[in-house]
Amino acid sequence: MDKLIIEGGYKLNGIVNISGFKNAALPIIPAALLAGDRCVIENLPRIKDIYNISEIMSSIGARIEFDESGTMVIDTSNMKKFVAPYDLSRKIRASYYLLGAGLSRFGEVEVAYPGGCDIGTRPIDQHIKGFEALGATVEIEHGVIKCKAEKLIGAKIYLDVVSVGATINIMLAAVGAEGTTTIENAAKEPHIVDVANFLNTMGADIRGAGTDVIKIRGVDKLHGCTYSVIPDQIEAGTYMVAAAATGGDVTVNNVIPKHLESIIAKLRETSVEVIEYDESVRIISDGKIRGVDVKTLPYPGFPTDLQQPMAAMLSVAEGISIITENVYEARFKYIDELKRMGANIKVDGRVAIIEGVDCLSGAKVKATDLRAGAALIVAGLIGNGKTEVDDAFHIDRGYENIEQKLLSLGAKIYRIRE
Numbered sequence: 320m321d322k323l324i325i326e327g328g329y330k331l332n333g334i335v336n337i338s339g340f341k342n343a344a345l346p347i348i349p350a351a352l353l354a355g356d357r358c359v360i361e362n363l364p365r366i367k368d369i370y371n372i373s374e375i376m377s378s379i380g381a382r383i384e385f386d387e388s389g390t391m392v393i394d395t396s397n398m399k400k401f402v403a404p405y406d407l408s409r410k411i412r413a414s415y416y417l418l419g420a421g422l423s424r425f426g427e428v429e430v431a432y433p434g435g436c437d438i439g440t441r442p443i444d445q446h447i448k449g450f451e452a453l454g455a456t457v458e459i460e461h462g463v464i465k466c467k468a469e470k471l472i473g474a475k476i477y478l479d480v481v482s483v484g485a486t487i488n489i490m491l492a493a494v495g496a497e498g499t500t501t502i503e504n505a506a507k508e509p510h511i512v513d514v515a516n517f518l519n520t521m522g523a524d525i526r527g528a529g530t531d532v533i534k535i536r537g538v539d540k541l542h543g544c545t546y547s548v549i550p551d552q553i554e555a556g557t558y559m560v561a562a563a564a565t566g567g568d569v570t571v572n573n574v575i576p577k578h579l580e581s582i583i584a585k586l587r588e589t590s591v592e593v594i595e596y597d598e599s600v601r602i603i604s605d606g607k608i609r610g611v612d613v614k615t616l617p618y619p620g621f622p623t624d625l626q627q628p629m630a631a632m633l634s635v636a637e638g639i640s641i642i643t644e645n646v647y648e649a650r651f652k653y654i655d656e657l658k659r660m661g662a663n664i665k666v667d668g669r670v671a672i673i674e675g676v677d678c679l680s681g682a683k684v685k686a687t688d689l690r691a692g693a694a695l696i697v698a699g700l701i702g703n704g705k706t707e708v709d710d711a712f713h714i715d716r717g718y719e720n721i722e723q724k725l726l727s728l729g730a731k732i733y734r735i736r737e
């Protein structure tokens with residue numbers, strides 16, 4: 320397993336370019352199968368999760384070319400009804416999008432129960448409820464989700480919890496249904512809008528994405544298209560936090576500042592200066608961070624995926640910070656690793672109380688999931704001495720060229736391949 324080694328104590332300075340959004344790209348690749356045609360998808364991040372979903376798509380009949388610049392050509396014209404490979408599908412969360420897309424195009428699909436970060440129970444009952452409302456039967460047998468429908472018929476679906484995955488999956492299935500589907504209490508994240516825009520570019524008729532009511536009018540046929548994925552707000556937020564924590568001056572380029580409102584507001588509350596431009600934000604920090612309270616919520620609230628890097632920064636803030644994790648019940652596993660580095664944090668259920676310390680000290684630590692890895696990198700950057708982050712494969716699921724990007728900002732970081 321690869322490790323990342325960080326020599327802490329260097330301020331980040333310079334410009335970093337943000338890659339395409341993992342959580343938009345992951346549904347867009349399986350969504351391309353709805354075209355039954357050739358799609359060109361630009362600005363994809365070159366990260367492990369994208370390689371995995373592409374490998375699944377190739378193994379079920381898609382022809383895929385993926386170049387160095389992040390452009391993928393996907394031809395799904397020869398794809399047939401499929402059973403997705405079990406071991407690959409259970410590795411990542413986003414394999415569940417093959418259910419909505421496969422059901423829509425072929426009326427029958429089998430995919431293993433999804434994986435992804437171990438941060439809570441992560442049920443998929445709302446996805447299933449949506450598929451069943453459209454007329455599908457769903458069974459789970461031996462770890463495999465089997466969905467089947469003679470015909471999908473539009474329906475009104477109220478989500479009991481605001482779920483990104485269920486909203487997108489129901490959109491994918493409903494595109495091929497007869498009549499109109501309404502999703503109420505839909506998630507409003509920027510990637511919901513991006514996936515809807517992609518589907519509409521292929522000929523779908525989806526309105527209201529980005530609000531909590533989405534209407535999808537089923538169409539007979541979609542066609543291929545060229546589409547560019549939005550920038551990754553979580554990658555951007557991670558570099559913003561890293562810049563702020565190290566007392567640096569970093570311009571984070573290729574972002575949509577509107578998508579970063581919650582993190583910008585929170586950084587300003589910690590007394591960090593944030594300047595917004597059309598497609599970039601500049602973070603200027605003297606390293607004196609004020610403690611703040613953070614509550615994670617669905618968009619436009621503070622994203623749960625930035626809770627962990629934010630906690631690393633707040634572990635050296637002045638005073639007490641309280642983090643309330645409202646989305647996942649077990650997203651504090653990494654706190655024990657921060658404690659190894661000297662952080663003073665108490666966890667009680669969904670609440671972490673952080674009493675800022677003067678400094679962290681480098682240690683051997685382990686990434687327990689993707690954003691836990693990002694948090695440990697932030698901690699390593701501000702810690703004294705050497706930090707070794709084990710299980711870097713978690714980080715590679717979601718951050719493109721993280722060592723190179725940090726090195727170009729002046730960090731001392733390298734990888735040991737094992």
Ligand SMILES: CC(=O)N[C@H]1[C@@H](OP(=O)(O)OP(=O)(O)OC[C@H]2O[C@@H](n3ccc(=O)[nH]c3=O)[C@H](O)[C@@H]2O)O[C@H](CO)[C@@H](O)[C@@H]1O
Nearest residue numbers: 342412413441442443444445446480482483484485646647
């Ligand atoms: C690949 C991807 O895009 N992953 C993101 C996606 O995950 P994912 O789509 O899995 O997250 P959801 O938005 O679905 O989950 C939100 C909450 O709803 C619950 N829930 C979800 C579905 C369901 O059927 N039943 C149910 O109870 C979950 O347990 C969780 O507590 O959105 C999360 C919330 O922004 C992010 O942290 C993940 O990075």
Ligand SMILES: C=C(OP(=O)(O)O)C(=O)O
Nearest residue numbers: 412435436624689690717
């Ligand atoms: C939780 C995350 O990813 P996934 O849903 O793919 O596990 C994340 O990106 O922080």
